[in-house]
Amino acid sequence: MGRERQLVQSVVHVCLAGLSAGMFIWLVASGLTLIFGVLGVLNFAHGSFYMLGAYFCFTVLRHLGENFWIGLLLGPLFVCATGLVVERFFLRRVYPLALPYQLLLTFAFVLIFDNLVKIAWGGGSLSPPSMDLFGGSIPIAGRKFPVYNLFIIAVGPLVAIGLWLMLERTWWGRIIRAASSDREMASALGVRVPALFTGVFVFGSWLGAVGGGLAVPYVGLLTPGMGDTIIIEAFIVAVIGGLGSLKGAFSAALIIGVLSAFGTRYFPAFDMFLIFILMAAVLLWRPQGLFGEAR
Amino acid sequence: MTVPRGVWAATPAIKGPIKIGYQAITSGTLAGYGEFHKYGVDMAVEEINAAGGIAGQKVEVEFRDSTTKGDTAIENCRYFVDSWGADFLAGIDSSGQALAIAPVIERLDRVIIITHAATEKLTEEMVFKKGIRQIFRISTPTYQDGHAAAFLAKDLTAVKWSTVSPKYEYGFTCWKMFQDTLGKLKPGVSFVAESFAPFGTTDFRSHINTILDANPDGLYSTEWAGELITFVKQAKEAGLFEKIKHVMFPVGAAMDVLEGLGKEMPDNIWISGRYFFLYPNNKTNNEWVARFRKRWNHYPAYVSETGYSSIYAFKAAVEKAGSKETKAVIQALEGMEMDSPAGRRVFRKEDHQAIYDVPWGKTITDPKYPFKVMGEQKVIPAKEFFNRPPFEGAGTSPPF
Numbered sequence: 001m002g003r004e005r006q007l008v009q010s011v012v013h014v015c016l017a018g019l020s021a022g023m024f025i026w027l028v029a030s031g032l033t034l035i036f037g038v039l040g041v042l043n044f045a046h047g048s049f050y051m052l053g054a055y056f057c058f059t060v061l062r063h064l065g066e067n068f069w070i071g072l073l074l075g076p077l078f079v080c081a082t083g084l085v086v087e088r089f090f091l092r093r094v095y096p097l098a099l100p101y102q103l104l105l106t107f108a109f110v111l112i113f114d115n116l117v118k119i120a121w122g123g124g125s126l127s128p129p130s131m132d133l134f135g136g137s138i139p140i141a142g143r144k145f146p147v148y149n150l151f152i153i154a155v156g157p158l159v160a161i162g163l164w165l166m167l168e169r170t171w172w173g174r175i176i177r178a179a180s181s182d183r184e185m186a187s188a189l190g191v192r193v194p195a196l197f198t199g200v201f202v203f204g205s206w207l208g209a210v211g212g213g214l215a216v217p218y219v220g221l222l223t224p225g226m227g228d229t230i231i232i233e234a235f236i237v238a239v240i241g242g243l244g245s246l247k248g249a250f251s252a253a254l255i256i257g258v259l260s261a262f263g264t265r266y267f268p269a270f271d272m273f274l275i276f277i278l279m280a281a282v283l284l285w286r287p288q289g290l291f292g293e294a295r
Numbered sequence: 296m297t298v299p300r301g302v303w304a305a306t307p308a309i310k311g312p313i314k315i316g317y318q319a320i321t322s323g324t325l326a327g328y329g330e331f332h333k334y335g336v337d338m339a340v341e342e343i344n345a346a347g348g349i350a351g352q353k354v355e356v357e358f359r360d361s362t363t364k365g366d367t368a369i370e371n372c373r374y375f376v377d378s379w380g381a382d383f384l385a386g387i388d389s390s391g392q393a394l395a396i397a398p399v400i401e402r403l404d405r406v407i408i409i410t411h412a413a414t415e416k417l418t419e420e421m422v423f424k425k426g427i428r429q430i431f432r433i434s435t436p437t438y439q440d441g442h443a444a445a446f447l448a449k450d451l452t453a454v455k456w457s458t459v460s461p462k463y464e465y466g467f468t469c470w471k472m473f474q475d476t477l478g479k480l481k482p483g484v485s486f487v488a489e490s491f492a493p494f495g496t497t498d499f500r501s502h503i504n505t506i507l508d509a510n511p512d513g514l515y516s517t518e519w520a521g522e523l524i525t526f527v528k529q530a531k532e533a534g535l536f537e538k539i540k541h542v543m544f545p546v547g548a549a550m551d552v553l554e555g556l557g558k559e560m561p562d563n564i565w566i567s568g569r570y571f572f573l574y575p576n577n578k579t580n581n582e583w584v585a586r587f588r589k590r591w592n593h594y595p596a597y598v599s600e601t602g603y604s605s606i607y608a609f610k611a612a613v614e615k616a617g618s619k620e621t622k623a624v625i626q627a628l629e630g631m632e633m634d635s636p637a638g639r640r641v642f643r644k645e646d647h648q649a650i651y652d653v654p655w656g657k658t659i660t661d662p663k664y665p666f667k668v669m670g671e672q673k674v675i676p677a678k679e680f681f682n683r684p685p686f687e688g689a690g691t692s693p694p695f
Contacts, residue, residue: 006508010504013504013507016500017500020500021498122330123322123329123330124326124327125324125520125551125555126555127521127555127556127557130528130559136532137533143534145533149500220525220529221497221521221524221525221528224322225324226324229495265505268505272493
């Protein structure tokens with residue numbers, strides 16, 4: 001094999017790995033960003049919704065046969081119920097309080113959910129059987145790449161477009177935007193803000209849970225602490241993109257995914273370091289993040 | 296003449312109960328390990344107490360979560376000794392923790408038997424060089440993962456080796472040991488690619504690309520637990536096992552990995568661990584495995600065996616010493632031989648490392664098990680490759 005062809009093969013596959021990693025993080029970060037953008041809540045427990053999404057999806061798969069798509073459809077619905085309880089009975093009470101109270105409350109939920117998962121599913125890791133989705137892997141530039149990862153790469157932009165259409169083009173979107181920019185005014189105009197917030201929170205939880213469901217074949221492993229690592233990455237994405245900006249989160253996820261893939265392959269000594277350098281540089285240059293609005 | 300009674304009666308040399316503080320990871324992504332430890336430890340305690348205890352005294356074990364942090368391990372040791380009144384300590388999964396607690400153990404002056412942490416620095420530096428004699432290790436050290444792998448690799452046809460390993464002390468040390476030893480045993484081998492994955496990696500795709508780019512014919516990986524499961528699945532998707540014929544997983548024989556991967560573990564992969572339930576194929580081990588399965592409905596993981604045997608090691612040492620005082624028990628443990636499910640163990644006097652054999656083997660499908668097991672077992676005797684520290688004198692320097 002010629003040296004040039006080898007390089008092309010390498011670069012193509014590193015790009016693909018980076019794109020799928022980036023779009024995967026975006027799926028989790030989108031719900032986090034939406035909830036912050038509308039409700040102004042930094043939801044630490046979002047990683048737990050991701051974890052619960054994965055576990056429920058796995059359980060549905062186990063009881064209802066091996067059809068992954070049914071698991072992906074039903075699993076996150078259980079998490080919506082969890083999100084509803086969290087917002088309606090707990091989070092709602094701390095909206096008027098300072099940010100640290102929200103952080104503490106949502107962090108408490110992280111610990112509770114981690115332990116509940118241990119009680120319900122056991123402390124060890126669960127390894128779902130590999131699913132032959134879309135026929136496994138296909139050769140791209142002389143090397144195999146799983147079709148499922150191409151699917152993730154495609155789903156990311158679709159979710160972004162869907163969210164954009166919903167927020168910009170629908171009546172619901174207008175109401176949500178109105179309520180997020182001025183709660184009192186929206187409420188005075190007859191919008192039932194508390195119910196709307198519950199709805200947005202549940203929808204955000206669902207997005208996180210879908211990320212978890214998609215992780216079942218993507219990561220291939222479920223562990224009781226799996227939400228803790230992803231929430232940090234999702235936070236990094238949300239902060240670099242500008243807290244609350246979906247456009248920002250999408251771009252940041254893309255940049256971070258590809259950058260860390262290249263880092264791991266070509267500058268292994270600095271792989272994580274590159275992300276933190278990027279974060280520091282962005283925050284120095286634009287403290288509000290790439291697409292954030294200065295407050 | 297009357298028999299002396301009351302205060303004049305012979306007081307037993309050992310006053311019970313015998314309290315053992317055990318710590319392992321029971322939270323976070325590695326929580327399963329703690330559970331496996333506990334199965335073995337609980338079983339040993341149940342058996343020993345049912346048979347009359349240690350020197351007639353009941354055994355009590357308190358189990359604590361060590362997490363993965365050094366300061367938690369230290370805190371646990373202090374709690375066990377200062378607040379709970381532990382006579383002995385055991386457990387510890389991570390090498391970092393093992394090194395962190397060493398000076399604390401010396402000050403607390405209690406014997407600890409390490410059942411999982413593998414760093415060779417614990418026994419070489421802390422015990423042999425610094426003389427912290429309270430520390431013993433019943434599980435295999437990194438020699439099993441690095442040297443033994445190289446002994447095996449020298450007979451394979453692979454000449455271009457690569458690695459994907461964890462990005463911390465353990466991963467670096469094992470890969471270096473493997474390279475140094477194999478380089479000496481088989482001149483002409485080259486090490487063409489290495490990629491280190493940070494703790495908690497869930498996406499190995501870029502690491503796999505690094506390996507495929509270098510086009511090696513051998514892959515050595517000390518990834519373990521859930522990360523090894525993820526790595527194998529993703530490597531399979533990328534066609535890595537079709538391109539690389541010689542693959543070695545020094546911690547691949549762990550039950551969580553074998554059961555987790557089930558039929559998805561490829562055949563013909565070299566695996567090993569700290570203990571494997573099909574070795575030795577003798578009465579002691581086979582009966583123990585049967586008892587274990589009956590009690591827990593699981594095959595014993597390696598930490599179940601080392602946890603189990605650590606409690607029996609305390610029993611043997613206390614009964615040999617006729618005391619549970621630290622000094623006496625250290626003396627009893629040094630050079631002590633014991634039979635265990637893993638076979639005969641000897642605690643080497645100089646560095647307090649237990650010498651015992653654990654096989655390497657190639658994964659095969661066996662209809663008797665729902666997971667891959669070790670076929671073609673190859674035992675490299677521990678005394679041949681457990682690094683011989685300088686204490687054995689001239690003429691015994693290792694051939695590697």
